[in-house]
Amino acid sequence: QSLSANFYSSSCPNVLSVIKTAVDSAVTNEARMGASLLRLHFHDCFVNGCDASVLLDDASDFTGEKTANPNSGSLRGFDVIDTIKTKVEASCAGVVSCADILAVAARDSVVKLGGPTWTVLLGRRDSTTASLSAANNNIPAPTLNLSGLISSFSNKGLTAREMVALSGGHTIGQARCTTFRNRLYNEANINASFATSVKANCPQSGGNNNLSPLDTSPTSFDNVYFKNLQIQKGLLHSDQQLFNGGSTNSIVNTYSSNSATFFTDFKNAMVKMGNLSPLTGTSGQIRKNCRKTN
Numbered sequence: 094q095s096l097s098a099n100f101y102s103s104s105c106p107n108v109l110s111v112i113k114t115a116v117d118s119a120v121t122n123e124a125r126m127g128a129s130l131l132r133l134h135f136h137d138c139f140v141n142g143c144d145a146s147v148l149l150d151d152a153s154d155f156t157g158e159k160t161a162n163p164n165s166g167s168l169r170g171f172d173v174i175d176t177i178k179t180k181v182e183a184s185c186a187g188v189v190s191c192a193d194i195l196a197v198a199a200r201d202s203v204v205k206l207g208g209p210t211w212t213v214l215l216g217r218r219d220s221t222t223a224s225l226s227a228a229n230n231n232i233p234a235p236t237l238n239l240s241g242l243i244s245s246f247s248n249k250g251l252t253a254r255e256m257v258a259l260s261g262g263h264t265i266g267q268a269r270c271t272t273f274r275n276r277l278y279n280e281a282n283i284n285a286s287f288a289t290s291v292k293a294n295c296p297q298s299g300g301n302n303n304l305s306p307l308d309t310s311p312t313s314f315d316n317v318y319f320k321n322l323q324i325q326k327g328l329l330h331s332d333q334q335l336f337n338g339g340s341t342n343s344i345v346n347t348y349s350s351n352s353a354t355f356f357t358d359f360k361n362a363m364v365k366m367g368n369l370s371p372l373t374g375t376s377g378q379i380r381k382n383c384r385k386t387n
């Protein structure tokens with residue numbers, strides 16, 4: 094089966110408004126939560142498809158993905174998803190998957206922070222397992238060079254242009270010092286005054302969890318991320334790789350000068366990412382609690 098926009102229109106007609114109300118409230122309370130929810134959906138979809146595997150705690154028969162290198166001490170928003178799931182179960186018990194809740198929450202987060210909207214296709218079901226090793230192997234690391242970033246996304250059927258558009262997700266949110274320290278102290282393709290100011294909160298030793306914004310407007314979903322790349326103000330090594338004289342420079346230039354093109358490409362790529370290997374029909378299950386299998 095394939096996903097469809099109206100999947101819950103008779104079984105849970107209010108699900109979209111329940112999710113939107115909860116996301117709006119969480120993001121109003123803390124803007125960064127919108128970024129965290131978007132990232133959760135990405136880290137779900139890149140690991141054996143969009144099946145809510147990222148939400149599972151460790152269980153007796155598997156180790157969950159929350160302790161994988163890209164996720165540990167880093168992923169946030171699980172409590173917001175729990176709150177939404179509880180509300181959805183109250184009106185439509187056993188109907189709406191955690192994977193669909195994540196996909197809708199990611200879209201609503203982007204909209205709340207000023208980004209584009211799109212129709213989320215629905216009907217994903219939830220996995221009965223998770224894979225720590227797949228999380229470690231499939232989620233791209235910030236140490237990757239451009240060729241590694243392109244391969245990581247092409248392994249998921251996504252083009253280089255879609256990789257650049259989706260990297261525009263870094264127009265919102267924060268990163269920890271440990272993920273960009275090497276760039277600050279050892280790379281040459283970084284704006285000098287930017288490096289100096291970020292170093293103040295990311296010393297050569299210590300401060301691993303100190304945060305810096307991924308672009309200069311981290312609570313607005315806009316194209317400033319790409320403008321920052323053009324002046325060597327990418328925070329992560331992987332960010333600056335997109336504008337370092339290689340094949341994707343022209344795409345960064347396009348998104349920097351035309352935010353409508355970025356928004357269109359971003360939403361189309363989000364739909365495509367959201368279609369990665371969903372469980373449908375009678376595969377998987379509808380979890381009652383997103384943290385554990387039924």
Ligand code: HEM
Pocket residue numbers: 125127128129131132135166167168169233234235236237242256259260262263265266267268269270272307329331
């Ligand atoms: C292109 C390859 C990517 C790499 C190497 C990468 C890497 C990272 C890293 C290292 C962080 C900081 C994590 C931390 O310090 O705890 C981060 C944060 C983030 N990433 Fe990515 N990412 C990539 C693609 C994406 C995509 C495709 C999206 C969504 C469409 C995304 C959305 C985010 C968001 C929103 C944050 C901030 C989260 C928050 O503030 O809680 N990233 N990413």
